[in-house]
Amino acid sequence: MSIIKYPAVRDEIRKDIEERRYKPNERIPSDDKLVARFGVSRMTIIHAIHDLEDLGYLRRKAGSGTYVCATLPSPSSLQYNRIFGILMPDLGEAEIFEPVTTGITRAGELMHHRMLWGPEAAQCRDAEQKAEDLCHYFIGKVSGVFFAPLEHTPNQEEVNRRIAAAFAEANIPIVLVDRCFARYPDRSKYDLVGIDNIRAGFRMTRHLVEAGCRRVVFASRPGAAATVDARCAGYREALWRSHMEPQPPFLLDVGDHQTGEVRRFIDAVKPDGIVCANDFTAARLMQDILTLGIKIPEQIKMVGINDVKYAAFLPVPLTTLRQPCKELGAAAMKAMLERLRDRKAPARDILLDCELVVRQSCGTEPNSETASG
DSSP states (O other): OOTTHHHHHHHHHHHHHHTTSSOTTOBOOOHHHHHHHHTOOHHHHHHHHHHHHHTTSEEEETTTEEEEOSSOOOGGGGOOOOEEEEEOTTTTTSTTHHHHHHHHHHHHHHTTOEEEOOOGGGGGSOHHHHHHHHHHHHTTTOSEEEEOOOOSSTTHHHHHHHHHHHHHHTTOOEEEESOOSSOTTOOOSSEEEEEOHHHHHHHHHHHHHHTTOSSEEEEEOTTOOHHHHHHHHHHHHHHHHTTOOOOSSOEEEOOSSOHHHHHHHHHHHOOSEEEESSHHHHHHHHHHHHHTTOOTTTTOEEEOSBOOGGGGGSSSOOBEEEOOHHHHHHHHHHHHHHHHHOTTSOOOEEEEOOEEEOOGGGSSOOOTTTTTO
16 A cells, blocks of 8 residues: 555545535445556555545445445535644655554544645655655645654764754754654654653563573664664663673674574574564564574574564564554644644653564464464
8 A cells, every 4th residue: 555645545535525426325436446446455445435434424334335424524624724744754665654654644634634745756766865855845834744764774864863953943843753863862852752662672572581582682784763772772671680691792783685694693692582673674584594494483582573564474473562553643643733732842752552462483372363363
């Protein structure tokens, strides 16, 4: 699904209803026909229909279809109060941002605020240039911006700070989503909505220790955001509380197909458990470990963080932490509106809890909910 297409599909269907192409109490075309009409995924159509239900345009009847409501919202009740920008360079690549932006958009629509995504041309640039282009595009057009800072790019820290400074000069508030651009443990002056990354690293490390691991390492990729440093701090804290030391080197950089380096690392450190900074790192590392003939979880237990869609379908289904992504989006919208009401209030960290999802990679009994993936 392209999240950028979803608001456009919703607005086009709403226009059809307002212009009486679909009349009150009339059944609209099926999801399959709307997929064919707009050339988007089924999930895009479902998101658009759900929003139109929330706004009072449509109602679903089980086993019958989707119908236009008998009484439509008055035009005055649907006037947009504010427009907000979505600046997430990893949207479409980092899986968590699709449901996060859905949460932001839906919360905004329910309060009659609109999201601005930026021109399609911005998608053709490299990540850093795209982010700066969107920043300048939003200035003068939006009341606030939801910003997920760049990571894994050569000049990410400098670019992130330039973007924040440009919005500050334009008096446009920022709510940071998922991560701060200041290096851990420093903090920027902006509101942040995410998860408690120290606790996340702590929980996953403690889970491996309780599963019997005694030589636990932490794996991440180079150029990661401050969230990874915080998760590593949680990893260290969990080992310290268990009277265990991080295994030197406790940080394993995971790149593209470096099976030889993984072999040398495992031979030197002999880990029996690996806490991965996120599920992407876990997936890449799992591939190399299995290629080396090492069994998971019999010889090495593994855990990740995020619970992306493919985590349950890896060669060994991955134990991980599930982020409440849509709830993060709704919380970000609430934080933005509160910031607009009081611009001088101290910056806040709004941290939501995660759900531990136990699968086969850690060697303990899977959750009944997730045993089948």
